[in-house]
Amino acid sequence: MRIDKTRWRALLATLAALALALGVVACGSSSDTTGSESSEESSSGSAIQSNPENGKVSLTIGSKNFPEQEILGEIYAQALTAAGYKVKSALNLGSETVALKAVKTGQISGYPEYASTALTSFFGLEPEEVPANADEAWEKANQEFEKEGLQAFEPTPFASANAVGTTTATAKKYGLKTVSDLEGVSEKLSLYGSPECRQRIDCLAGLEKLYGLKFKSFTPVDIGLRYTVLEKGQADLSILFTTDPQLSAEKDKFVILEDDKEVFPAGNVIFVTKQSVAEEAGPDYEKTILQVQEGLDLKVVQELDARVELEKETPKQAATAYLESAGYVK
Amino acid sequence: MTPSLPIASFTGAFEFIFTPQESNVTGGKKVGGFDKSLELVVKHLEVTVIALAIALIIALPLGLWLGHRGKGEQFAIGLGNAGRAIPELAVIALVAVLIGVGLHNVAPVLAILGVPPILNNAYVGVQQVDRSTVDAARGIGMGEMTIIRKVELPIAVPTVMGGIRSAAIAILATATIAPLAGVESLGDFILNRNVYGENGLLAGAILVALLALTIEGLLALLQRRLTSDGLKLKTV
Numbered sequence: 001m002r003i004d005k006t007r008w009r010a011l012l013a014t015l016a017a018l019a020l021a022l023g024v025v026a027c028g029s030s031s032d033t034t035g036s037e038s039s040e041e042s043s044s045g046s047a048i049q050s051n052p053e054n055g056k057v058s059l060t061i062g063s064k065n066f067p068e069q070e071i072l073g074e075i076y077a078q079a080l081t082a083a084g085y086k087v088k089s090a091l092n093l094g095s096e097t098v099a100l101k102a103v104k105t106g107q108i109s110g111y112p113e114y115a116s117t118a119l120t121s122f123f124g125l126e127p128e129e130v131p132a133n134a135d136e137a138w139e140k141a142n143q144e145f146e147k148e149g150l151q152a153f154e155p156t157p158f159a160s161a162n163a164v165g166t167t168t169a170t171a172k173k174y175g176l177k178t179v180s181d182l183e184g185v186s187e188k189l190s191l192y193g194s195p196e197c198r199q200r201i202d203c204l205a206g207l208e209k210l211y212g213l214k215f216k217s218f219t220p221v222d223i224g225l226r227y228t229v230l231e232k233g234q235a236d237l238s239i240l241f242t243t244d245p246q247l248s249a250e251k252d253k254f255v256i257l258e259d260d261k262e263v264f265p266a267g268n269v270i271f272v273t274k275q276s277v278a279e280e281a282g283p284d285y286e287k288t289i290l291q292v293q294e295g296l297d298l299k300v301v302q303e304l305d306a307r308v309e310l311e312k313e314t315p316k317q318a319a320t321a322y323l324e325s326a327g328y329v330k
Numbered sequence: 331m332t333p334s335l336p337i338a339s340f341t342g343a344f345e346f347i348f349t350p351q352e353s354n355v356t357g358g359k360k361v362g363g364f365d366k367s368l369e370l371v372v373k374h375l376e377v378t379v380i381a382l383a384i385a386l387i388i389a390l391p392l393g394l395w396l397g398h399r400g401k402g403e404q405f406a407i408g409l410g411n412a413g414r415a416i417p418e419l420a421v422i423a424l425v426a427v428l429i430g431v432g433l434h435n436v437a438p439v440l441a442i443l444g445v446p447p448i449l450n451n452a453y454v455g456v457q458q459v460d461r462s463t464v465d466a467a468r469g470i471g472m473g474e475m476t477i478i479r480k481v482e483l484p485i486a487v488p489t490v491m492g493g494i495r496s497a498a499i500a501i502l503a504t505a506t507i508a509p510l511a512g513v514e515s516l517g518d519f520i521l522n523r524n525v526y527g528e529n530g531l532l533a534g535a536i537l538v539a540l541l542a543l544t545i546e547g548l549l550a551l552l553q554r555r556l557t558s559d560g561l562k563l564k565t566v
Contacts, residue, residue, distance in 0.1 A: 095523065095524070097523070120354065120355060121354065121355070121524065124354055126357060126358075127355075127357070192431075192512070195509040195510065195517075195518060195521050195522050196355075196521070196522035196524055196525045199353070199355070199356045199359065199361060199522075199525045200355045200356065200524075200525060201355060201356055201357030201358075201359075202355070205356055205357055205359065206357065209357060219431065219432070219512040220509045220510070220512060220514065220518070221426075221431050221510060221511060221512050222422075222423070222510035222511065224423065225423070225426050225431065225510075225511075228426055228427055229426075229430070229431060232426075232427075232430045234430045234431065234432075
């Protein structure tokens with residue numbers, strides 16, 4: 001929904017007045033109300049309102065230890081702070097196994113997880129059993145979580161998935177648009193991916209089994225090198241992520257091949273928390289999280305990833321920029 | 331189904347080493363087992379031996395020569411100490427950008443780890459050799475190279491070998507990061523917990539530890555063979 005300028009201005013003014021009345025103007029934000037109208041980009045959100053009731057509740061927001069997760073963790077943490085909660089963050093929890101354990105033991109209140117990861121890694125589903133539909137995947141995961149006294153909030157608009165990527169030059173040379181186009185040429189092409197890709201069914205094992213592809217070679221590399229090996233010309237193909245900032249920032253350089261047989265399940269992000277924590281925190285907990293993630297479509301997430309991975313901003317700065325430009329926080 | 335947070339067990343790890351196990355993410359294909367373990371042990375040794383060879387070629391002659399001349403202590407010891415502080419992962423990533431990934435990246439980077447102990451010990455070992463012994467050798471007409479080879483090196487064997495042993499163990503242990511730069515090693519089991527599970531991780535660690543003990547033992551044997559009997563009498 002777009003709000004036209006006059007109404008937007010009125011809304012801002014009202015909110016500012018309200019905030020002042022409550023005496024909780026965010027400290028240090030010196031930008032006056034008229035000035036913040038420069039955020040004419042897709043201002044889809046309305047500002048988060050602080051509820052003094054929430055001040056009694058302490059929350060710890062976690063995330064796994066890579067940029068996209070840290071940005072998400074920061075967004076949720078800052079939004080919940082804006083809603084009046086006392087918030088701490090723990091944004092370097094390693095793998096999903098560690099993060100889930102931290103939720104269960106109460107070390108963190110919750111963290112963002114990809115629905116596909118939750119289903120395959122926690123609940124033993126095969127990648128082909130993961131529903132392509134985001135809501136179905138969430139419901140399925142939530143059913144399982146509920147048995148454990150946990151709860152997952154509704155999914156984000158964006159989804160993240162593995163993808164076979166290559167340079168535009170290679171794609172042109174062999175006429176590659178989809179993964180199926182690799183039939184007949186894959187024997188001549190080298191594939192690079194994370195060490196665990198080799199045996200994962202949602203990676204090399206799936207490409208071999210479900211697409212029937214054979215590659216010239218598979219070389220394991222750190223995921224941080226996934227673009228380096230393409231740029232160096234070492235890899236013909238490399239396993240990338242659909243949310244990679246390079247895909248939007250360097251459109252003329254890298255492309256991903258469409259996964260026409262759905263080997264790579266897409267994961268929308270669901271916020272995983274404990275039922276008891278959600279009850280204690282009150283309705284603003286879920287409301288705030290759902291509210292701020294509304295603006296997170298693929299393009300926005302790629303931009304946020306770009307800020308951190310390419311422009312070297314901190315996840316905190318990127319999250320603040322998102323929350324401010326979308327109008328959730330002033 | 332319950333979210334499982336399995337904890338590794340030694341029994342589980344040994345089972346993993348000998349028989350292939352189920353995995354959540356492979357679409358039914360089993361992982362691990364004796365053949366795979368053996369394959370990775372061989373690959374792990376391969377990259378270790380190549381890296382150690384590079385380190386030896388660089389550091390041993392340099393250390394012996396500097397020790398013989400009794401010069402460059404600052405250089406030998408300083409470079410040695412600085413070398414220990416280099417973060418291998420960062421160097422691998424840096425070299426990946428410069429020359430790409432693969433054995434030609436990983437082996438030299440691991441060799442950097444081996445250089446400090448070999449250089450230090452070679453320098454110290456040779457420098458400690460009694461000067462009057464060296465003068466005597468010079469007096470009977472030995473050339474400088476012959477002195478190093480026939481007098482100083484044999485006397486310095488225990489110290490020099492100590493450096494090589496440290497280097498070998500450091501390289502062997504760190505070779506677990508090789509899969510991050512395109513070279514398979516036992517690190518595969520350790521880095522890919524999602525594929526191999528907690529037992530696989532522990533199995534990788536156990537295999538690396540056993541391998542380290544074996545190498546250490548073999549090098550200790552070699553050292554005894556190389557040390558002259560006269561020296562043994564003196565030290566025992």
